[in-house]
Amino acid sequence: MFDIQEIRSQFSILNQQVNGKPLVYLDNAATSQKPNSVLEVWNQYYTEFNANVHRGIHTLSQLATEEMELSRRKIQKFINAEHDFEVIFTKGTTEGINLIAYILTQKLKKDDEIIISYLEHHSNIVPWQLLCERTGAKLRVIPIDENGVLQLDYLDEFLSEKTKVVSVNQVSNALGIVNPIEEIIAKTRANSDAYIVIDGAQSAPHFKIDVQALDCDFFVFSGHKMYAPMGTGILYGKQAVLEDLPPFHGGGEMIAVCSFDRTTYAGLPFKYEAGTPNVGGNIALGAAVDFINKVGHENIQNHENALLQYAQKHLLEIEGLKVYGENANRTGVVSFNLIGMGISSDVGMILDKMGVAVRTGHHCTQPIMDFFDIAGTVRASFAVYNTFEEIDLLVEGVKKAQRMLS
Numbered sequence: 001m002f003d004i005q006e007i008r009s010q011f012s013i014l015n016q017q018v019n020g021k022p023l024v025y026l027d028n029a030a031t032s033q034k035p036n037s038v039l040e041v042w043n044q045y046y047t048e049f050n051a052n053v054h055r056g057i058h059t060l061s062q063l064a065t066e067e068m069e070l071s072r073r074k075i076q077k078f079i080n081a082e083h084d085f086e087v088i089f090t091k092g093t094t095e096g097i098n099l100i101a102y103i104l105t106q107k108l109k110k111d112d113e114i115i116i117s118y119l120e121h122h123s124n125i126v127p128w129q130l131l132c133e134r135t136g137a138k139l140r141v142i143p144i145d146e147n148g149v150l151q152l153d154y155l156d157e158f159l160s161e162k163t164k165v166v167s168v169n170q171v172s173n174a175l176g177i178v179n180p181i182e183e184i185i186a187k188t189r190a191n192s193d194a195y196i197v198i199d200g201a202q203s204a205p206h207f208k209i210d211v212q213a214l215d216c217d218f219f220v221f222s223g224h225k226m227y228a229p230m231g232t233g234i235l236y237g238k239q240a241v242l243e244d245l246p247p248f249h250g251g252g253e254m255i256a257v258c259s260f261d262r263t264t265y266a267g268l269p270f271k272y273e274a275g276t277p278n279v280g281g282n283i284a285l286g287a288a289v290d291f292i293n294k295v296g297h298e299n300i301q302n303h304e305n306a307l308l309q310y311a312q313k314h315l316l317e318i319e320g321l322k323v324y325g326e327n328a329n330r331t332g333v334v335s336f337n338l339i340g341m342g343i344s345s346d347v348g349m350i351l352d353k354m355g356v357a358v359r360t361g362h363h364c365t366q367p368i369m370d371f372f373d374i375a376g377t378v379r380a381s382f383a384v385y386n387t388f389e390e391i392d393l394l395v396e397g398v399k400k401a402q403r404m405l406s
């Protein structure tokens with residue numbers, strides 16, 4: 001049973017007014033709000049068993065270690081990883097992708113190729129550009145069509161023995177487009193020995209993830225977009241792949257034996273978890289997984305897809321409004337502009353005065369904006385706690401913005 005009011009009651013932050021109006025929070029692709037259960041776990045850690053982990057002999061340290069490793073096992077099951085040690089705690093998707101690009105340096109050489117797509121977030125573009133600078137490898141970009149859909153014929157053309165990395169997102173943060181990653185992975189496996197990286201920042205909050213079924217080498221996502229605190233994220237890596245690659249950061253936790261003559265490294269996951277981790281955040285990420293599992297992926301997807309369809313239907317009734325990727329398979333996001341009426345931030349500021357929080361601008365996807373020859377879009381993005389009444393307020397606000405900007 002999906003009870004939207006019961007769900008909303010778990011998010012105290014939603015019960016406030018902004019500029020004298022009820023808050024309508026529609027910027028979930030940037031970060032989601034956190035349920036009381038997640039905040040309570042966070043608070044409990046810091047008030048009852050705050051301690052550093054893994055090497056302490058005292059009770060609080062052992063309790064903190066047990067709770068963080070329990071969270072790791074919850075996340076293992078959440079993404080259906082074969083082993084909990086394939087789950088690496090990071091501070092988010094950006095760190096995860098940079099970690100992968102860094103540890104692959106020694107695997108690439110001049111004229112090798114890295115394939116990404118036009119739909120990528122800057123966090124899945126720049127780390128690969130830096131890797132190309134370090135190694136002399138070349139970047140190849142899968143283009144999109146006028147509806148924002150990847151043109152996979154180019155992937156067929158690009159794939160070769162030179163292809164060493166294929167890194168794409170499962171869902172575009174700017175447009176909400178769901179990419180056919182199963183097809184991309186199958187083509188890549190059949191035509192290259194490339195490492196396959198999936199950016200799941202915008203899919204993990206919405207979809208059931210199964211990394212074994214996907215057969216990707218890496219899967220990265222951010223906790224703060226799926227009801228967990230800021231500064232949390234996960235990098236999944238296949239055991240055989242991670243054990244073959246060098247560490248990322250050096251320091252405490254990640255060594256087996258350290259001497260001035262030679263240092264050996266800890267096994268997984270600790271080889272990739274140098275330094276003191278975000279213990280409270282990592283434990284709270286496990287509580288966020290519990291929240292998602294309790295609501296249920298099917299309920300989440302059904303509700304968010306209904307919101308998306310409702311929003312698109314009523315936004316498109318506004319004359320002069322364009323939705324980007326209108327006819328594509330999308331989730332969680334509607335990205336639009338009032339054509340010929342100011343810039344996206346003008347609309348965003350008017351909506352804010354009405355209590356409606358959306359994201360405007362390029363969304364760290366400037367290549368997509370360049371493709372559509374626009375500076376940015378107005379992006380409304382949904383979470384499980386949003387309502388149809390909130391969509392009505394969004395549409396009313398866009399109509400008001402249109403009147404004001406005419």
Ligand SMILES: Cc1ncc(COP(=O)(O)O)c(CNc2co[nH]c2=O)c1O
Nearest residue numbers: 029030092093094121123169173201222
């Ligand atoms: C697809 C995608 N990849 C990577 C990132 C980076 O994640 P981070 O390391 O947690 O910042 C984001 C963040 N996307 C957005 C952040 O703010 N608005 C957004 O659309 C994203 O949407």
